[in-house]
């Protein structure tokens with residue numbers, strides 16, 4: 001009997017990166033899994049890898065509320081309960097704020113913000129209803145606690161994810177619910193986040209012929225910085241070990257990289273002292 005035997009873990013964005021590693025580590029600990037992703041092929045290969053684990057799957061875009069609702073219903077119809085829900089799916093985009101397309105904003109906010117909102121709307125009422133201690137972990141990023149100049153759309157979406165999770169936490173407490181919310185704020189972790197465009201819907205893809213910014217040196221440099229940061233990040237298994245332990249310890253702001261704390265502190269200080277933040 002593992003620590004998680006009989007427990008149910010639901011994960012969006014489970015087919016790759018952090019979500020995939022969460023699935024692997026919880027499976028090893030004996031949990032049952034409800035795994036979803038937009039990427040059917042990678043999800044299928046994960047299920048094959050986790051042979052022997054009780055798993056239910058769903059393939060959909062978290063930006064679609066009806067599909068999230070169907071996923072929550074399928075999870076509860078199968079297992080009757082959820083112990084931890086990782087609202088994890090997300091995408092990254094880079095660029096200069098006055099040159100990026102509105103398609104970048106729509107796609108990243110549909111996924112990183114509305115995807116999290118859809119997860120809350122579909123899972124939290126069911127989690128409150130089951131009336132037992134359980135957890136919702138909304139994946140933001142350390143980018144949601146500080147400000148960096150490389151990826152304004154991503155940073156803004158992750159600030160939204162942190163803030164809505166802070167309010168969710170307060171409202172769950174005021175409601176006397178047994179659901180505990182946390183904001184997962186990792187630093188750079190090895191994954192395919194820098195290749196997020198692989199799942200961008202056709203209608204939201206940038207056209208470099210119509211929008212030359214996406215051929216510019218500025219854009220290419222920013223994309224390269226993102227790639228180097230993600231591929232040079234913390235090993236995925238190590239990051240997920242930290243995350244699972246932090247969830248067990250009931251941390252609210254879950255961080256994998258304490259070295260970012262002085263930068264977060266500097267932002268807080270700038271706010272309180274009404275200083276203009278410096279890019280240099």
Ligand SMILES: NC(=O)c1ccc[n+]([C@@H]2O[C@H](COP(=O)([O-])OP(=O)(O)OC[C@H]3O[C@@H](n4cnc5c(N)ncnc54)[C@H](O)[C@@H]3O)[C@@H](O)[C@H]2O)c1
Pocket residue numbers: 012013014015016017018019036037038039042060061062063088089090091092111115139140141142143185186187188189190191192193194195196199230233
């Ligand atoms: N890797 C990092 O350095 C890092 C740092 C901070 C936060 N995060 C966050 O962690 C989460 C997981 O990202 P990752 O780093 O594992 O990246 P990843 O690209 O390796 O994995 C993301 C998964 O989400 C899925 N996905 C993407 N858009 C989707 C959608 N619209 N609907 C359903 N599934 C979708 C992808 O198919 C993929 O399987 C994201 O929210 C990301 O912003 C990552």
